[in-house]
Structures are given as C-alpha cells and as structure tokens.
Amino acid sequence: MRKKTYFCSYNLLYNMQNSRLINQDLYYVGASDRKLALFENIYPIPRGVSYNSYMLMDEKTVLLDTADAAVGGQFFENVAAVLNGRKLDYLVVNHMEPDHCALIEDLLLRYPEVTIVTNAKAAAMIRQFFNVDIDNRLQTVAEGATLNTGRHTLTFVMAPMVHWPEAMVTYDTTDKVLFSADAFGTFGALNGNIFADEVNFDRDWLDDARRYYINIVGKYGVQVQNLLKKASALEIKMICPLHGPIWREDLGYYIEKHVKWSSYQPEEKGVLIIYGSIYGHTAAAAEKMASLLAEHGVKGIAMYDASHTHVSQLVSECFRYSHVVLASSTYNAGIFTPIEDLLHDLKAHAWQNRTVAIIENGTWAAQSGKQMRTLLEEMKNITILGEDISLKSAMKENQIEDMKFLANLIVAGLNNE
Numbered sequence: 001m002r003k004k005t006y007f008c009s010y011n012l013l014y015n016m017q018n019s020r021l022i023n024q025d026l027y028y029v030g031a032s033d034r035k036l037a038l039f040e041n042i043y044p045i046p047r048g049v050s051y052n053s054y055m056l057m058d059e060k061t062v063l064l065d066t067a068d069a070a071v072g073g074q075f076f077e078n079v080a081a082v083l084n085g086r087k088l089d090y091l092v093v094n095h096m097e098p099d100h101c102a103l104i105e106d107l108l109l110r111y112p113e114v115t116i117v118t119n120a121k122a123a124a125m126i127r128q129f130f131n132v133d134i135d136n137r138l139q140t141v142a143e144g145a146t147l148n149t150g151r152h153t154l155t156f157v158m159a160p161m162v163h164w165p166e167a168m169v170t171y172d173t174t175d176k177v178l179f180s181a182d183a184f185g186t187f188g189a190l191n192g193n194i195f196a197d198e199v200n201f202d203r204d205w206l207d208d209a210r211r212y213y214i215n216i217v218g219k220y221g222v223q224v225q226n227l228l229k230k231a232s233a234l235e236i237k238m239i240c241p242l243h244g245p246i247w248r249e250d251l252g253y254y255i256e257k258h259v260k261w262s263s264y265q266p267e268e269k270g271v272l273i274i275y276g277s278i279y280g281h282t283a284a285a286a287e288k289m290a291s292l293l294a295e296h297g298v299k300g301i302a303m304y305d306a307s308h309t310h311v312s313q314l315v316s317e318c319f320r321y322s323h324v325v326l327a328s329s330t331y332n333a334g335i336f337t338p339i340e341d342l343l344h345d346l347k348a349h350a351w352q353n354r355t356v357a358i359i360e361n362g363t364w365a366a367q368s369g370k371q372m373r374t375l376l377e378e379m380k381n382i383t384i385l386g387e388d389i390s391l392k393s394a395m396k397e398n399q400i401e402d403m404k405f406l407a408n409l410i411v412a413g414l415n416n417e
C-alpha cells in the first residue's frame with residue numbers, strides 16, 4: 001500500500017485502512033460512527049450510523065460521495081489505500097447534505113486533479129458550503145447523462161427531494177449497481193457485515209430503517225414514488241445506499257417496504273396506543289383500552305408513553321400501524337405537550353390514510369380531545385372513530401361501556417379492512 005504522505009486533520013491517523021471489496025472492482029470506503037448521539041442533531045441513534053462511500057477502480061477511478069467529517073480520518077485512509085498510488089479521476093456527488101459532502105474541500109486539496117461530476121443544483125450547493133473554485137474541475141450532468149470510465153458506464157438519474165432538491169442517484173449500467181444516495185438507507189452502524197444478507201435485517205434493522213425513512217424522507221412520498229418508478233425500469237443487482245447495509249439479495253423485500261412507506265399505506269394491520277399522562281390516570285385508561293382490545297382477540301398491540309419515547313420513534317410507529325389510539329391529558333388548556341409535538345410532527349411528515357380513536361382527560365376543563373381532533377382533521381384521510389372518550393381526572397366504572405364501544409369500533413375496522 002502507498003505510504004501516507006499527507007497530514008490528516010480528522011481525528012487521528014489509525015494506520016488501519018478498512019476498505020472492503022464489494023464487487024469485482026468496486027470498494028466500500030465509508031465508515032461508521034458509534035459516538036454520535038443525535039443524527040442531524042435531532043434523531044437518537046443508539047445503534048450508530050454508517051456513512052457509506054464507494055470507489056470504482058476502473059480505467060478511471062471514481063469516488064461516489066464522501067462522508068461525514070466525524071469519520072474523515074478513516075475515510076481518507078480507505079480512499080488512499082484503495083487508490084494505492086493511482087490518481088483520483090472523478091468524484092461523483094449524489095447528495096450535498098454534510099453527512100456525505102463534508103469532506104469535499106479536503107478531498108480537493110488531497111486530490112487536486114479530480115473532476116467533480118454532479119448536477120447544477122449540487123454544484124451550486126458546493127459553492128454555498130465551501131470556499132473553493134470548482135469551475136475548472138466540474139462536469140455538470142443532467143437526467144440520463146452518462147460517464148464512461150473504461151469497463152463501466154455510469155448513468156445519472158435525478159431524484160429531487162429524496163431527500164434534498166439536488167439529490168441524484170447513479171446507476172452503473174455495466175454491473176447493474178444502483179448508488180441510491182439517501183434512498184434505501186437506514187440508521188445503524190455497520191458491524192463488519194456490510195451486506196444486508198449477512199445480518200438478520202427484519203429482526204435487527206427494520207425498525208431503524210423505518211425510523212430513518214419516515215423521519216428523513218417520509219414527507220416526500222411522491223418524490224420517492226417517482227424514484228421507485230424510475231428504478232423499476234432498471235435491472236438492479238445491487239443497491240449501494242449512503243447509510244446502512246448494501247443490498248445484493250432479496251431486493252424486492254426492501255423495495256416493497258419503501259413502496260408501502262412512500263404511499264402512506266400501513267405496514268401492519270394493527271393497533272398502536274400512545275398516551276400522554278401526567279400522573280398516570282390517562283395511562284390507566286390507555287392500559288384498559290389495550291386490555292379490552294386484547295380480549296377481543298387483537299394481537300401485537302403496541303403501546304408507548306409519549307413522555308418516554310422519542311417522537312421520531314412515535315412517528316415511525318404511526319406510519320407502521322393502521323389504527324392509532326391517542327390518549328392525552330389536558331395541559332395549559334390544550335394537548336399534553338409530547339402528544340401535541342407528535343401531532344405536529346405527523347402533519348409535517350404528511351401522515352395520512354389511518355384510523356384514530358381519541359381519549360382525553362381534564363380535571364376541570366378537558367380540551368385535549370377537541371384540539372387533537374382539530375389537528376387530525378388538518379391531515380389527509382384520517383378517520384376518527386366515534387365519540388371521544390372524555391375522562392374527568394380518572395376513568396370511572398360507568399365509562400367502561402363507552403370504552404368497550406370504542407374498542408368494538410376499532411376491532412370492526414380491523415376486521416373489515
């Protein structure tokens with residue numbers, strides 16, 4: 001391997017490149033971060049995250065995206081090791097969010113002969129983020145443009161708003177590899193196994209994949225559908241996303257999940273109960289509702305205390321299930337804050353096509369039910385079942401029949417869909 005001669009400004013020099021050959025002449029040169037607490041400074045990532053980057057070692061060398069600054073040391077070691085003294089000919093920029101573009105300026109200093117291949121919107125963002133002159137090393141591409149690198153021909157497909165307006169994906173027509181940018185990504189660091197078929201994805205990764213998709217690009221279902229439509233016209237043998245495992249088997253399983261998520265259809269016919277409770281009385285009503293549903297044979301009921309669950313998880317679960325029970329105390333003459341935050345976040349993510357039941361609570365002037373209903377009515381195709389259950393401080397025996405009636409409506413809805 002070529003001896004390193006540059007000064008690395010990121011973390012430390014590990015002296016341990018960790019690139020991986022993933023397909024003939026294609027290498028993984030990304031890295032994982034298990035230190036970061038909040039992705040985008042908002043989403044908890046207890047399982048870490050990977051910043052994927054790929055290097056094609058053809059007659060010309062091509063790097064597809066860079067990585068987050070946090071893994072810059074490892075990334076540059078991987079790039080240098082794979083190049084092994086060869087010059088870097090091209091950098092393809094599929095996405096300009098800093099978790100993938102942060103190292104562009106440093107890359108240009110290390111590999112000054114590189115040509116940047118990207119679309120006009122992304123080029124403008126490079127100029128916005130960095131003080132570098134790219135005019136004499138930029139090759140601008142539009143929908144359907146191609147780049148021949150020797151054995152490979154790369155085609156560029158625009159994917160606006162998946163997840164930013166400049167996003168594009170790159171399709172290797174030679175080996176049928178789709179470099180899918182943020183699409184098909186997931187939270188979660190890679191633990192040596194970089195292929196989805198090397199892990200139990202359904203058991204260990206799907207929750208994070210759903211939470212990533214819904215919270216990062218969930219708002220842009222139409223645009224994701226457009227990309228899926230374009231992708232369906234391509235023969236794809238491998239999907240290389242910018243986060244999470246690479247897909248080379250059972251691609252249909254993962255694509256189908258995205259079809260469902262992006263079309264706002266529930267992934268599971270089932271009941272999710274989320275409550276916001278100050279002293280436990282609203283929680284008790286939610287627990288009772290769960291028991292009534294279980295007695296009616298409803299299985300796999302999910303229940304969360306909104307005060308103890310990150311809203312990104314709650315939003316993700318709301319996208320998962322067909323029926324949602326929302327129970328909230330009244331607070332400041334409105335909805336208890338964690339439930340109010342959830343409803344605003346659901347609206348921001350274009351949540352739709354679901355059935356909801358409402359339980360409110362208030363000691364002197366219950367307001368939360370009415371206000372939850374108002375927020376839900378601002379969303380698309382949300383069916384609110386029956387009358388709201390209104391508790392005055394605590395549920396009483398004479399309200400059990402109302403609870404049973406609401407439970408029956410939920411069960412009937414589940415059985416009829």
Ligand code: FEO
Pocket residue numbers: 095097099100163164182242243
């Ligand atoms: Fe992983 Fe939109 O960046």
